[in-house]
Amino acid sequence: MEAVLRRAEQAGYDTDEEKLLIEQAQSGNREAFEELVRKHDRDILRLAFHMLGNREEAREVFQETFLKAYRSLNRFRFESSFYTWIYRIATNVSLDHLRKRQTLKEEISYESDTESNPDRPALKDTLAATTYYSNPERRLYGREVGERIQEALKTLSEKERLVFELRHYQGLRLRMIGEIMGSTEETAKNYLFRATQKLRAQLGKV
């Protein structure tokens, strides 16, 4: 975790080496693009996995993020760091997935419509099969505290969840989070405080 934080601390700036890679990737060099992917893919996957809570969607977010980056790399003008730019894409893709999931929940009743769709599994079963703690690795380490934290995280609004995730788990500075969200540092501070308060209220003394 501390390694993540240290990396995040240094992430606001593009090194000369990274600038060169970006320029090479912009001119169509696939290897340079893959090198850029390698530099950031752990952070992006971690964000996606934490935000979505299951490996299938995390993998989709990972792919969508880097494919979008690949397609729009020519529009990257070095006005922000590449790290901020790629995180902005990843957070938007993650939020889209969360919204789609919410829409799906609203459209499909929680219990399956067994009469008209006998083959379709109940949504609750689908969710149970793909949530964070259905993963054996999660089950192994998560235990009770982990499950309670995950439940509490669900009570946060999208933006609160995002800011909390980016600050607490990914170690980004609030100024950068503000940039990623297309907002201000002060707004990010407010989201972080509200998220923390809500979590403490939900969890009491963990």
Place this chain on the structure above:
Amino acid sequence: MSCQDFQRQIVLDLYGELNEGEKVGLETHLYQCEGCRQAVKEQSEFSSTLASEASAFDFPSDLLVESRRALADQLDQIERKRPWWRIPTFSVVFTPMRMLESAALIAMGLAFGVYISNQQTVPAPAGANAIAETLPQNGLVSNVRIVSADSSTATVEFTGDIVQPLRFTGRIEDDTTRRLLFSAVQDSMNPGSRMQAVEVLARESSEPSVKEVLIHAFLNDDSLGVRLKAFEGLKPFAGDEQVRNAFMQALMSDPNDGVRVAVVDALAPFTKNEAAASSIAEATKYDDNTYVRLKGQGLIHTVGAQK
């Protein structure tokens, strides 16, 4: 500002997001408000619990490999579909010099190919079969490095580590079990394993060799979860000189507020004399965390009052 307003500052301070002026304002308030000091402590502990829980379950290790592979496939597809006029350009200028260079390269390639094909196959060195037998059928050979490659004899020399599947049951106090647990504590790729191993070892922390491993993990592990588990194992021995030294070191260097809060609390009951109190006060004098600083400085008064 009311205590209610300072709650926000406390949270932001823990995340290192206050400017100097705001920090001074918060500190001034904390000197006179016991309730807010308590809030700092609770918030630090809360943040540490959240962080340690997260570090214990990073994404599954195979997910990164799987995601990278899927992305590479997608990129291949995109490139295959890309019309020829959008394929990255490269310079093809047929100057006489360039053509001469190309011809020379092709000739060299052909000559090398003929030379290699005429070489007799060199028999595998003695012992190769024995090594082949030790290669795991369902395991891995990791860290493979080519030490040397000799084209004249067509031989390659490798080094690497054979990783074989293992399943073992043993009592914690057994030597083999301990060695395996110690290995797990050093598994840099897997914070989950490290945390589990430290958790198991912490039950035996009175053993000198175990204590040493726990101290090492506590002071050096990147994962907050591992450090906190190691701390739990060491905490009952905070009076022991070796553990106390480790705690003092963590107090000065651990980047996590929660760890430093826990350490200063653990050291307090064992701080009976002025020298010990002064060293803690010195170590915490410039701490970013207000609770750690106040608690550290306060120990001098506590020890003085007990005299």
